[in-house]
Amino acid sequence: MGRLSKAAAGSAALLLAMVIAACGSAKDTDPATATGPTPISGQWAQSGDEALPTETRTDWVTYGTHVVLAKITAERLLSLETMPASTPNDGDGTRARIATFSIIRTLWKAKGEADLPPTVDQTVFGVKVTGGKSTPSIVRGRPGFLVGETYIVPFTMFQGERSLLSADVGVPVSGMKYAYESRKPAVIELTGKTAAEVAQILAKTPPDPVAAKYPDLTPEQRWGKVSQAQRASSTDSG
Template identity: 30%
Template structure:
């Protein structure tokens, strides 16, 4: 196997991403408990509020209630190393924002989320840098969309926010419990909303204009909408 473990399952690690764990990252000089990949190739844009209103169907508060493993491939099991996926059931709470004409979100969502990487008989939790694993015992805000095959998914690695205690940024991040750290710079939803309330996020999303190219294809599934928008840009 290559030096970096590669997860390539079709709907793995929050919105069908191909992820490359490259080592143990640090936050404030302390190594987290999870193996942290520096980035992920997302199916859909998920960083800015424009991304959210262009491709999400719903932005909702969720709480994971159960989970199960998605086993590694036979090849990875034979090699003794690889990626073990995780599928989590989320209870959906408050709906914070809905795209006009979007399908209603179910009361319970099953999402493929970050799992584990194994090597040499050792298993470690996996996360993408700066993102949440979506763990039981925590609350989150997620931007989700119904894909062309009818399944629901988060948009990508930027589409989930810790939300313990009603404060955006408080909760689980990279497998560790953290407190919100408001920032004065950055145009991402995560940076702009840190330390704020869900109501403030709703105001931001209602004021945000979708990408015009995506808006022209609002009747298409989000992945097709994104492909059309890219082709026209």
């Protein structure tokens, strides 16, 4: 099983503040900005950490609910009214972005799970705005999730909300606008493989044996059981 990644730093931390500030509703006359309740990319946006393991294929099928082939077909920026007080009044700075994932194909899903809806909105890394012009805020080693790009991505349920298993995880498929080299073992392993090949690989990937004993628990509860077992094993071996 993979290790938990460290808290996102730099622009990721700034985006986290924006996401938390945007949990309410907003009104904006700009059709390109988000209004209403803001979808939150659950486990990542909640804390800045990945609250669930995401490194390996085993992690994906243990704590994920779906792995899908999806294309980013739309995006919108969070309204300026939702931004933290430290954001300059002229609108310059970094603004969080909501990307629409259009599901092309389900490659794997947990037992008993229904298919995802045709589209899923998720808060992702944003854009830098300078003088009214915006450019993607690309973070090294993380997918851009830009319009036109297609990825293989795992989804989960975290605290009752549909969420990317991680905003750091996406297997690039096509349409990439920026080079992206992940350090996640699962992403490295699956990059370059077809959707059909990925589906076959995931079908043969067993979940964590401890977590598998608790199929009726939520992903975070299963991770709690695994963590507990790991601590007990460490104590016994010590």
